[in-house]
Amino acid sequence: MTSLPGINALVDVVLMDGEAYQSRVEDISGKRLTVAAPFGVSSVDVPKVGASMELAWVAGDRRQAVDVKLVELSREQPPRWSLEAVGSTRLQTRRNYVRGGGGEWVEVTLKGTTYQGKVIDLSEGGVRCRMLEDRFDRDDRVEIRVLLDETPITLSGTVLFVRRDPENATYDVIITYETSEGVGRAIRGYVLRREMEERRRNRESVANAG
Known part of the structure; x- marks a missing residue:
């Protein structure tokens, strides 16, 4: 297992909305780290005690x-946050975008006709979805609508790739798009929340099995 960062290490604190803020480790005791209050977090965005987040370095x-x-x-000056590590450290892959999710209903509209499918995974740069209709080809311009945590996200995109699976009568369609900062943050936060929830369920499953 990789060790936690040491005192004075520069770290990023990633909140549940996917936003990352710079900080520094001030103290460490076992699995508990004390960090300087992350730079740039407004008072209204400070999470409540018990909130989950990610530490990266x-x-x-x-x-x-x-x-x-x-x-x-x-409440001392300068303010500090006390964080407790949950689980093991891991290597964070360097992808252009964090991908995740899956199972959400998605609507893809092509030339005025809307088709329903399910998300396989998505990121702030694209979505891979499974469709029942063979209606899409590379470079098609489409509109996408997907519901994330009760929040509808609508995007304009371009079909990058279609993989036809005749045996299962399904079609995997990869659609790329560009997002505004607000929409990108919403997708990124949703993917990270899903990832954290999945890891928590896995830990609880292992604990219950033991």
Whole structure:
């Protein structure tokens, strides 16, 4: 298992909305780290005690990450956050976008006709979905509508690839798009929340099995 960052290490604190803020480790005791209140977090965005988030840092030439829980907010000056590591550290892959999710209903509109499918995975740069109709070809311009945590997201995109699976009568369609900062943040936050929830369920499953 990779160790946690040491005192004075520069870290990123990633909140549940997917936004990352710079900080520094001030103290460490076991699995509990005290960090300087992350730079740039407004008072209204400060999470409540018990909130889940992610801590990321660079060790050597690799970026590491660990899930953490906020256990205390100090009122001293300068303010500090006390975070408890949950689970093991992991290597954080460097992708252009964080991909995740899956199972959400998606509507894809082509030339005025709307077709329903299900999301396989998505990111702020594209979505891979499974459709029942063979209606899409590379470079088709489409409109996408997907519901994320009760929030509808509508995007204009371009079909990048279609993989036909005749045996199952389904078609995997990859659609790329560009997002505004607000929409990109919403998708990124949703994907990270789904990822954290899945890891929490896995930990609980292992604990219950034991």
